[in-house]
Amino acid sequence: MKRFLAYFSVLVLFICHVDCIMFHLHPNAFKCLKEDMSPNQLIVGEYEVQTIPGQTVDYVAKDTKGHILAQKEHITKGKFSFTSEVHDTYEICFISKVPPHQRGLSHEVSLETKKGIETKNYEGLMIGEAEKLKPLEVDLKRLEDLSDSIVRDFALMRKREEEMRDTNESTNNRVLFFSIFSMCCILGLTTWQVLYLRRYFKAKKLIE
Template sequence: MVSSTINPRAVLGIFFVLFTSLSSALKFELAAQQHSNERCIRNFVSAGQLVVVTAIVSGTKGDGQVVNMHIKDALGNDYSRPKDVVGENRQTLTPSEDTAFDVCFENLISDSRRAGNKPIREVELDIEIGADARDWSSVQAAEKLKPVETDLRRIEEVVAEIVTEMEYLRQREQKLRDTNESTNERVKWFAFGTMGMLVGLGAWQVVYLRAYFRSKHLI
């Protein structure tokens, strides 16, 4: 009899295969400008994860346009600043803390006559994080794995990263829920305190007015 129990890792692996078969690099046009105006793409990375950023920029050097890259994170760290990028450019980084990182591009006009009326460079950007960023060809050669075994190893590591990310999100959601409950509790007691102060102030005004009228022999 075949067991009906479904392995969550297997399900995630199936979804991963379907997703990677449909995914592709990000492509966009970068218009040249007279002044610096960076266009950034943001991603989140966990501490110690390998990130490989591959950018393919169209055009040729000396065509009146200069495309510069800038890779930085939300903590204020600068990882690389390649200048006058043409063709394929690959950069790697490994943040020491959980953070969001930005891959920014700018296209500056260096020679308006050569650049033409509407100078544009096309950029193809591919960002690989974690298991996707590893050189699996080297792993296959070093460990003498079969292609199928290499693919399974890669899927296993990616699924493990997904599970870790889901656990992180669960802990973060729990922390936010606890903070929300604590805030609601404080607001509730603040409202009770405010109502008590208003009731006390009203009672004091009544007593004060009664004493004032009695001193004037009005009541």
């Protein structure tokens, strides 16, 4: 049983990975990283920016509607966190600012993000006085939370699939009605054109 839990814990570690990225931010430029999030999901990030005299870097986190969720100016090293309200794609942007009289250099930026179950501190369950758990119990708690997270993700995927199917069916019906309406318009214009040309040729006595 313990061996099975150990293997399963390793599998959990592979599934619940932490997104860590490092990149270079050019002078007077910005770079945004996007993250797809579920409703009421917590995201925690930790950043570190290379310090260059005379240059500053700001960051801002916002959703697709432009609502600012977190921001800070003149950053070097720190953390941020925010919670999503709806299913959306959120982006975290780093902005470099260099004075006009100074020749800019590229900043080296490292960013580590966690979301959902990844943000939970299971080590605190072993240390805290209120709820001391054994390592095996902590692993079981982690697996339980992971299972709940997977079930919620599948439920969300199913809901989005239903919404996309409804949208697809509605679009197909609209296209069908538009096609029928277009055909009726074409047939009506064709009939009117034939009758008009027939009257015209009769008036010119080209046909009887």
